[in-house]
Amino acid sequence: MVKTLLVDADHGYRQAERKAARYFDLLNKQVVEQAHVPALTSAIQLWKRTRIRRPAWRSMLAWQSKRPHAGDGYRYIQWLQRNGKLDDYLERSVSYMFMRDLGKSVSSSNTQAKIKRTAADIKRWLQNSAASGGNLELISLASLYRWAQKESVETTIIWAIDKLKHVAAHIPEGMSAEHAQRKLIKIIVGVVLHALEEMNGDELPAERARRLDEAIRLGYCYGLTYPFIDDLLDAQVLTDHEKTLYSQMIRTTLLTGTVPAMGEWKGMNRLLLQFAQSELREAFSYIKRHQPPKKQALFFEQAFVFFHAQELDRAKDLSDASYSNEDLYVPIILKSASSRLLARSILAASHDEEFEQHTFYYGIYNQLADDFADMETDKASGAVTPYTYYLTHRDQRPDLINPYELYWTVIFHLIQHVYRDDGKACEVILDRAINGLRRCKERIGSEEYGRLMKQFAFGGSAFHRLLQQMVDKAENVDFFDKLLRDRLVGMLRDDQSLKQEFHDTVHAAREQINESLPITKTEGLLPMKELLIDAANYSLAGDGKRLRPVMTWFMGVQYYGLTASSIVPLWRSLEYMHTASLIFDDLPTQDNASMRRGRLALHQVHNSATAELTGLLLIQRSTQEQASLEFDAETVLALIQYSAQAAEEMCAGQAMDLASKGRALTLDQLNAICFHKTGLAFEAALIMPAILARASKQEIAVLKAYAYHTGIAFQIKDDLLDQEGEAQVLGKPVMQDSANNTSTFVTVLGQEDARKQMWSHYCLAVEALGQLPRRCDFLRLVLDYMINRER
Template sequence: MRKEAETISNLKDLRYETNEEKARAYFINLSTHLEKKQHIFTLKKDFNIWKKKHINQFSLVSIYLNKKNVNSTDYQHYIQWLDKKGKLNEYLDRSISYIYMRDIGRALYKSETKKKVHHSIKNMRKTLLSDREDVNSSFNPFRMVETYRWAQKEGVEESLIWVLEKLQEITATIPEELDPTETRRKLTKIIGGVVIQELDEMEANISSEDRASRLSRAIRLGFAYGITYPFIDDILDSSLLTDEEKKDYASIIRITLRTGVVPELTGWLQTYPFMRYVHSELRGAFEYIRTQHSATAWESFLEQSFVFFQSQEEDRDKNLAIKTYSNEDLYVPIILKSASSRLIVRSLVEAPENQQISEQTFYYGIYNQLADDFADMFTDMEEGSVTPYTYYIRYHKQRDDLINPFEMYWTVISYLLHHVYRSDDKTREVILSRAINGLKRFKKKWGKEKYDEVMELLAFDSKLNQIIQRMVKKATEVEFLDKLLRDHVIDDLKKEQKEVNTFKDSVKDIRNQINNILPLLRSDAPSLFLDSITEAANYSLQGGGKRLRPIMTWVMAVKEYKMDPITIEPLLKSLEYMHTASLIYDDLPAQDNASIRRGRSTLHEVYNVATAELTGIFLTQKAVSSQAKLRGYDSDSVLELIYYSSKAAAEMCKGQAMDLDSRGKLLTVDELSEMCFYKTGIGFEASLIMPAILAGVNEAEKESLKRFAKHAGIAFQIKDDILDVEGQSKQIGKNTKQDMLHHNATFVSVLGVNGAKKALWDHYCNALEALQGLKLNSSFLKYLLDYVINRTN
């Protein structure tokens, strides 16, 4: 076994050397073109052809895109504006053609590629121009509703739910040094890239079953490959580990890729909890990839992964303080890593052997890498990273032999256009547009002064530089959808993280306010008896709890309807009194017979059944009397609210009766949904509708809120059913496995865990879709739903 592992390891080293020789030969070829200045003449000709389409005296597009920020509203308006001006098809053609060339390795002059691009344009156009009623519901390709509806259509919900749970777990676990937001963006992008590659390889007449199977596999493979970025690259690039620890960790990765076997953790790695988690996740991902591939495909994956890792390590080990790196030292590793990172994806989906695509992918990679290194040069300088740009900036005055990386970049462009892509017009259009767009974005990000300084340093031919700078200043219609979406996603993720933090802080503050007003005072009336009923009620009220219902009411009343927080306190108390009463009844021996609630013994366990029953009645009446204390509102509205509240309480009793009657019976999903609506959805509905009644909103808005509450309530109950199976009593704060013990019908018992999760996400989407017609001031209800989906108790 050891000899076999050594043989495999030696073979990997040999293959790395073969790939390295190929990269060296490519570098020498590029260097020869650069030295002979062959690129200068051809690029001037290319720009003369290209500029006819891109140089105009006046362009609203250019003005529009020079705005300082592009938010979600701008994004939607921009797409609509392009369509109105008849420019959307051209924009999509440029953008999608670039994706086919960069991510899939296709040649744009091929008739097959042209057909695929044309088909993709039609689909993307239809998606982007989906009718929406208002800005709040404008299309966002990364919105969870659209993503999940796509998964339903393709039959891949289980894989999507699985990967969303993994993303949630990883971003909640990794330390801040690894940037959880950027990790989430990167992983999403990589998963999407693998799915795109798989879609491209599918035959037109594939069955829906095979299509779903391959897409599910691609989603999971994308995740398995994607986590190497935060868990290998980002960790080795960060300050999370010491230099010695990084060497140990890199050694484990290298051994794994050489032998195909994941070694056990030893030494400090075994005692570091986060690294144990990382090792476990990577081992699982590695094994999943292995089981999904034939022996040949597995070897291809290991080979490309080893080439990628080894070349990246060579780059990572470089020190900007060392003055003696050769041009080969600087460029050969980036040729290797940029090519292998894309070839890995082809091996992941077991794309059929295609020499032309492999060659195009190999030659193309450095173009993209040099563009990225240019964009990141200032950040790389600050971090002391060695790239062709940072090294040239540091040592170009001392070393005349160093290749100007900006000239190498344009040499690569010329080589690709005329030696790889056959001087194809479409390829020229896409690559030159991308290059000029990159310079425009750099200039916008760092400012004109910094940009001019960089260009003065990197200029290599005065005439060509004048042409390039004129294009940067004057050229229009060089924008790409993926860049717009990238900016949009980054802004969205940052905004979302900020809003999530605000949501959590608000919930905590509101919960504390509610907890302070809930305790009931003992009666002042003289009595020979202890006020045990008030004591029992306070025991139940002081047991903690999420306080979701009064929190929802507070947000709707204060944030949406601008009510005075003091005046709605009676309403907040009434909701929690009513909810606590329902829990007391649920826990009774005649019903759920629970011994734990909110992490403490249930009321009937501490006192007795009779006291618990009386306390439930007591709290119900306290709820009604609290509502009657509402002041400063129209009396008819208060009466309507009390009537609605009484009706809701009666319907919740019906729900509990349905639950009791269903014990030991087989229920349909529709019957379960109805029961859950009465048990939980009604409570959610009341929390939204009662402040709406006081605010005097129209019936249409109330109906939308009711639809939201119905689906949110059912989703909440489904999550409870899932936690009852998957959760732990200590974490959840109540007995688990109770439904199984009492033979209760649940979404899990009827649909299974995976089926229940699909139903949960379907109701999540239905709830959010119910809000589309509402112009809400905050995103509270959206984040409330996210909490319902992701909560652990």
């Protein structure tokens, strides 16, 4: 069956190509005539009056010594605030976003008012974040979820977070999961910006939330094309045959609006391609459902132009010296403009002539800046960009346009012909250009940067010196979005290394803990005591997560600097107490569970009486271990007293839980039971090493707040897994809560609201961590593990 075509591929692409060719001819003519050099010189001379100051040498040295690096997060933001530069910094950054992403002229009073409001909102957010805890990150899951709560799109953000993790988990070796996530986030943010711009501020909260929900989901659907079309076809992951078949599938999708069935794919990449096809099918179906029929053709036509331009670029071979300037630049103009046009058209937004014109002319400016920044990577991989091609063939091809000169020609064209010499637009564009050169110089070093500039220098020595003087001396050319980008890249990169470090730490700690847990049997034991010890070791040997003793190990050894050998009795005592509580929980008189830690519960192996006595034995062993700690007597007594009080409260929590069976509980009652049953166990794992380290009362209070919210988040995840998980993965039966007629967060709130509660407590726990005197990534990763675990 032949599918109906939505797009006339040849006509649409030829029309776009002619427009791009005319723009390139215009730029090429300006390069030939060299009118851009004197015009740019005048513009830069005027601009530098506000960007180069001449303080006395003493004050200059003092200023340089105090100024943090522009990418240094809150320290740099705080420095800007102290020096009265924050408002200008944020307004400059927001102005650039309005120009680049929204295609706005920043000269209009309406746009200026929006820029000031947006900058003020960002400033308030920064100030509130700083006030709530100095260790908070500029970008974090907690801050994202707090925004989602404010906008009533929590469910959407939970969905998006899950999708991002799902995509990252399927990025193959040879591609970057961090890069894929960053591009997806960037596209989602771009679509959300357009959705916000489309609103007039009079929408009811429910309508605003609906439109934001749609924008986030559409942004993901569009953004998915980057990792699973563009990046996948660029990477050396698929075979040539697979690339051909996959490209044909994408082409058919864009022409018909429907992802075709894959058919019989074979080879080692079959599962990857099946996943990509499944995700793209879901994404394109969602796009079609949320666009009026009249708008669908426009979106898919623009998407086809983008894809085909990418395909033309992808097919180029760096060793082929025959490409014309038009071959190099026309596809770039098309794909750079199309990527921004798609971010708006996917919303089926109203026609905006200003946006379309500005976006068309502006795109190549960003693309040439990006290609300049990625030059080393592109050349190493053999990718054809104007820069790599020029450096490879310029000696044999004097007709090739210098891409760096074309970049400045585009700047000249934007300033003079697109933005009509508007002072604010000129200032922002030049700020951005100089900032890009400065970042390049910092990244590759002065010597390598100097060599690079010699290869690209144009316009005479005077103009070249002027540019380099600006790179070295201009002030106030930094941008907030660059800071956020650097922090996001760092967060995604560090997240992977921290997760690996976390897993290594947990693995090492679990090995030490597991080796130390078995209770040894001495000669001459009574047969029944020997039986109880065997029963205790059976329960201890199960495939437990050991999360509580691992947290104790980390806090004691890594955070407080205690020796591992000195706190062995402490982590033993915690696991003995925890295992005893599980034995009691599983009894027929309590939760009546048949499986624990992937094996039969202890009362199933022996009997209830033996299980009860084994639990009591482990409790006594726990106290013995605490009493054997080789710290001063006062500290050990304080620890034992705290432990006894915590155990007493946990018993009360279990009694509350048992008494609640068959009753409908309120959320407050659930929270109370959860704290006493679960939160206190996490609290003890943190507070007991803190007591041994003589931590302050304030620090202990912070750890208690963290433990409280972590315990509830952990329990909510347990309740969700009981509804959604698999018994084989969990190591215990599922749907036990329903079978026991037990009120849980899921039964009280429903799955969706339970997830919201889990994320809310996640945020509160993260915010508590921000109050610690020292950063503790491990405890943040414990949180991440808890809400993402499958068992």
